[in-house]
Amino acid sequence: MHTTRGATARTEARSANIAQPDLELVAVPRDESFKVWSHGYPYRTVRWHFHPEYEIHLITSTTGKFFVGDHIGSFEPGNLVMTGSNLPHNWVSSVPQETRVDERCLVLQFDAEFATRAIAAFPELKRVEPLLDASRWGVLFTPKAGMAAEPIMREMLGAQGIRRITLFVALLDVLLQSTEQVKLASAAYRSDSASYAETHINHVLAYIGKNLSQELRETELAELAGQSVSAFSRYFRRHAGLTFVQYVNRLRINLACQLLMAGELSITDICYQVGFNNLSNFNRQFLLLKEMPPSRWRAYQQLNAASAKESPEAVHAS
Known part of the structure; x- marks a missing residue:
């Protein structure tokens, strides 16, 4: 039995x-x-x-x-x-x-x-x-x-x-x-992440990550996955939890935040470096995800960094 x-x-x-x-x-x-x-x-x-x-x-x-x-x-x-x-x-x-x-x-x-x-x-x-x-x-x-x-x-x-x-x-x-x-898994079980990464969706996600600053078209990604655009759109949303455009915008805004924290590039330069093709769309997407414009987000980060550099005397005086 x-x-x-x-x-x-x-x-x-x-x-x-x-x-x-x-x-x-x-x-x-x-x-x-x-x-x-x-x-x-x-x-x-x-x-x-x-x-x-x-x-x-x-x-x-x-x-x-x-x-x-x-x-x-x-x-x-x-x-x-x-x-x-x-x-x-x-x-x-x-x-x-x-x-x-x-x-x-x-x-x-x-x-x-x-x-x-x-x-x-x-x-x-x-x-x-x-x-x-x-x-x-x-x-x-x-x-x-x-x-x-x-x-x-x-x-x-x-x-x-x-x-x-x-x-x-x-x-x-x-x-x-x-x-x-x-x-839980048997002693003989071995996970094969290299093999998993070869699946269609993982190949697409890896491609997006490597080409974030370039123009990314859903039609081209659908072709890369070997699917029609409509099938790819449904497939992508089911696996990523977001539409293709939402997913790419979120990654680009996250990258923009890292560049804003570095404080070396202008907001316009960052806009184009992370893959947006116009400043108004960049500002709109940033506001949507971070609930503030990139200029204010950078200012808050600078305020945060400055507070860490205050001298003990300054802190005591306040």
Whole structure:
């Protein structure tokens, strides 16, 4: 009986891996070390996908099936899993069609460089290294750990400054204290991010990233993906969560913010350098995404930088 179940599980896992996972672009804010957020169901990231960042994923509502590498399991609220770099994963909730769930999970994502720097700065964090290594196959924690993690991750959603770091360390401590950890993917499973990157959507996203300052036409990208323009438009929105134009504009405005912070180029020069072909459209898109014009955004950043250079005497005098 157990042999039959094991064979069935392996067959299901192989079937789940027929489809190549999609790349999720994780945008960690420039002034933060990690990203914490929540989402409902259905949601654009609820698909078979991967990303270079580590992820700590806590289910807060619904039940269903989850997929990590070649593992398939059942989940319920309190399901707490950590996945490693480029390990494909997905959680699919069992809810009636057309049902919408406001919050399905809490998610924390951080990259390997941040983990390396943190361990180098604080030797006490070396205890985390075996957990990071085990996450290459995915790690499932106990429901008790899930209950302990929820208030920490929920507070993280609105925390700022040093409080975010203390909560992050507290969360790691919860994971380390959970002694009944279960590796999910089989020992033989190996994620192949190079192969995943060859899929149509990932090839398109990589092309956009490399050619952001150039003119990007949806017709040309559709041809690159081997699709009609209408099919590509639907395909792109389903995988990126935005229309092609919205996605490109968001990347260009994010790049513009980096150049504005550097303070070396004029706003007009930045406009053209990030790929906009006229200043009015650049200003309009910047205002739409940042809720202020680029000139004010730069002024606020300069004010922020200047405050850090104030002398102790000046601070005391104020």
